[in-house]
Amino acid sequence: MKQKLLLLVCFIAGIGFSQAQDLPTNPAPGKCYVKCITKDEFKDVEETIQTYPAYTTLKVVPATYKTVEERVLVKEASKKFVYVPATYETVDVSYVKQGSRNDLKVVPATFGNDSRTFEIYPQTSGWEYKVLDDCPSVNKEDCVAACFVEYPAQSTSVSYTTLTKDASTNSVPVPEQTATYKKRVIKTPARMDEIEIPAEYTTIKKRVVDTPASTTTNTIAAQYQTVTRTVLDKKGGITTWEEVDCEVLNATPIPVYYELGSARLTAASKKVIDERLLTILNDKPVNIEIMSHTDSRGNDDFNQSLSQQRANSVVNYLVSKGISRSRLSAKGYGESRLANRCANGVDCSENQHQQNRRTEFRVLSN
Numbered sequence: 487m488k489q490k491l492l493l494l495v496c497f498i499a500g501i502g503f504s505q506a507q508d509l510p511t512n513p514a515p516g517k518c519y520v521k522c523i524t525k526d527e528f529k530d531v532e533e534t535i536q537t538y539p540a541y542t543t544l545k546v547v548p549a550t551y552k553t554v555e556e557r558v559l560v561k562e563a564s565k566k567f568v569y570v571p572a573t574y575e576t577v578d579v580s581y582v583k584q585g586s587r588n589d590l591k592v593v594p595a596t597f598g599n600d601s602r603t604f605e606i607y608p609q610t611s612g613w614e615y616k617v618l619d620d621c622p623s624v625n626k627e628d629c630v631a632a633c634f635v636e637y638p639a640q641s642t643s644v645s646y647t648t649l650t651k652d653a654s655t656n657s658v659p660v661p662e663q664t665a666t667y668k669k670r671v672i673k674t675p676a677r678m679d680e681i682e683i684p685a686e687y688t689t690i691k692k693r694v695v696d697t698p699a700s701t702t703t704n705t706i707a708a709q710y711q712t713v714t715r716t717v718l719d720k721k722g723g724i725t726t727w728e729e730v731d732c733e734v735l736n737a738t739p740i741p742v743y744y745e746l747g748s749a750r751l752t753a754a755s756k757k758v759i760d761e762r763l764l765t766i767l768n769d770k771p772v773n774i775e776i777m778s779h780t781d782s783r784g785n786d787d788f789n790q791s792l793s794q795q796r797a798n799s800v801v802n803y804l805v806s807k808g809i810s811r812s813r814l815s816a817k818g819y820g821e822s823r824l825a826n827r828c829a830n831g832v833d834c835s836e837n838q839h840q841q842n843r844r845t846e847f848r849v850l851s852n
Contacts, residue, residue, distance in 0.1 A: 529719040538709035549699040553691055561686035572676035578666045586662035595653040600646060607640035737777060742800065742845040749795035751803055759803060763847060767809050773850040775815040776800045781842040782821045782830050794818030800845065815850065 614635050621629030740762050742755040751759075763774065778797035780789040797816035805811050821829075825841050828834035 530714050530716055532712055532714050534710050534712045536708055537711045540708035541706050543704045543706060544701040545704070547700045547702065549695050550697040551693040552696040553693050555689055555691050557687055557689050559685060560688050563685035564683045566681040566683055568679040568681065570677045570679060572672050573674040574670040575673045576668050576670050579669045580664055580666050582662050583665040584663040587660050589658040589660055590655040591658055593654045593656060596650040598648045598650045600648050601643050602646070603641050603643045605639055605641050609637065609639040611636040737846040737848050739844045739846050744796055744799075747792070749792060749799045751799050756803060759800060760807075763800075763804060764807055764809070766849070767804065767813065773813045773815070774847050775817060775850050777846045777848070778816075778818050779823055779825075779842060779844050779846070780821050781839040782824060782828055782832070783839065786821060786830075790818060790820030790822075792818070793820045796845065 612635065614633050616631050616633055618629040618631060623629055741758055743752055744750065744755070766772065767774065776797045778793040778800075780793050782789075794816070795818070797818045801811070801814045801816040804814055821842070825844065826834075826838055828838050828842060
């Protein structure tokens, strides 16, 4: 629904602005006003319309006939063809029974033997200390001898196999094989002999139109009916400022409750709507928006749909009470506008989830 322009003034300004805008004089501080727009005025007018057009009826005068004779063709001239079959003879035809090819013969790879000597530990030398076995001193260090010792390198031989010639193939040709078969060929082609067959005629009698059919005309008058229709008599516009409670201009929660997973209003909720919303709509020519929310539990898409259905339930109830649907707007927000931290996956109490399951309203315009 396309909303009309909302003109709102909260009186904290001076009297000069009030007079310039045609606002109420000497308002109480903190009061809010919306400038109301008068509705269009309509009137009924009568208009005569054609309900059935004038038209013409036709009466057919049948045609008359006469009998005439006519020679007609009953069988067309034609031709008859006599078929003379072909004659055949038998001949021998040679063909390749099996094509020539080249087979491949594998020549295996050949190998040799070899060896290699590796040094597995290098030649080393150095000083080594040795305590004499027959040392007469109590202190063994008095009998230590330094000897320069050499150790030869250590080697080993490894035998391995070498590739002398890798595997290959030799081509062995195999000749093609031929054979013959017998074939019947045309010796004398078939032919068609043509024989002429003459046409046949007869005399017939037939009725032909002597006088063509015609029509006579008759005109039927048109039919009319007088209808009453509603037309715009006076266009509405901005007229006066209406005082409203400043709180209703913001989103205001109202204690409207629903059954679990349902958009049906309870009797208690209808009473709240009568006392809170219906009173405002009957007293002031303003428009309101109904906003419904859910908590974060459950499927997101289901919550979005459920909140829209619940907002629609409030609007439909107000319409049933005589409020024009053009003054009402319904919007479901699902769990997109939580009032606290209780989003998906957050551990919250039942009371905290209850704060998010709310329905709000606010004044839009008239």
